[in-house]
Amino acid sequence: MTTKIIKTESVTETVTTDAGDARVTWHPAKKPRLVLAVSHGAGGGIEARDLQALAAVLPGHGVSVALVEQPWRVAGKKVAPAPKTLDVGWRGLWPTLSEPGLPVVSGGRSAGARVACRTATELGAHAVLALSFPLHPPGRPEKSRAGELLGSGVPTLVVQGGNDPFGRPEEFPGGDYRLVEVPFGDHGFAVPKKADIGQDEAVAIITDGVVRWIASLG
Template identity: 35%
Template sequence: MSSVSVDLPAGETTVSADWVAGTNGSTVVVAHGAGTGKDHPFLQGYADALGALGFSTLRFNFPYVEQGRRMPGPATHAIATWKAVVAFARAQDPQAAVWATGKSYGGRMASMAVAEGLVVDGLAYLGYPLHAPGKPEKPRAEHLADIAVPQLFVEGTNDPFIQPLA
């Protein structure tokens, strides 16, 4: 396990991260959803499957998880964390293509970081929360049009955070 330093408005903090080197020249950085941490079995399985395909992986926690809180902190903290963990991943393998991926909240925060200038080669969302549960009138996707890199959305058919098109 590694620690990644994150510069937050109130000062520096560290988050836990698990780096696994691969062989194919691509890195996938994996963020957890709002109610879990990096060690959730789904995320471990996802990273293991990517590793079996030769990808380097980096799973990490957001600061609120490290602090033992259940609810996410400000988006600015998550965006700062994304910037720090992508920099960490690039330092591990400077030549690798870097993809940001996340479950729900983690993917949304990745997209916001990229919309604000974080450079990655693409984004993959595992259950992107297009709106709050049951509130499709309050979209959380305005910034997605500002993202120039490829974006892959993986959604379930029974996801309360997305209203499927008819």
């Protein structure tokens, strides 16, 4: 697939929610048909390689990307709050994310993916993008969160590293969702130097997979 990267001016706005002030950085498409709203995980921010790559590539395919920083991150805290509080922040952001009047694909990486799955039906999300979905805590497969993924209620794409300790692709249950594997990738989609693919190729697998999936959405 040919990757289209269109340079656009990003716009950042602060949004007040019941969980505190959140922040949205928009990467607009020239003629958008969808909005992809994606949030970070519990251990990082919107500088994550997958989020930045999507923000660079998707506007060239008619998708405006909104990178969302949850209130706890904006406040400078280093530890994410309980899942219920994360959901409160996401709900408070939704009117801003849907304001352009376009279908919104709700997404996130890791803990952000769980939020997107839990709230998709309630908020009327068009679909869910789950990056590095934390199927279980590392080494604790019995603590499965598969119910959140399977309960999204909307078309869902999982993009998962082949060596993700929070859940390798082969550990995921059968269900009504698609899964794209990033070979050798860890929870942050980093691949070791000895891997058969390089880091740029790994990132391209993510963006190409998301572009194809979004094109298939009705």
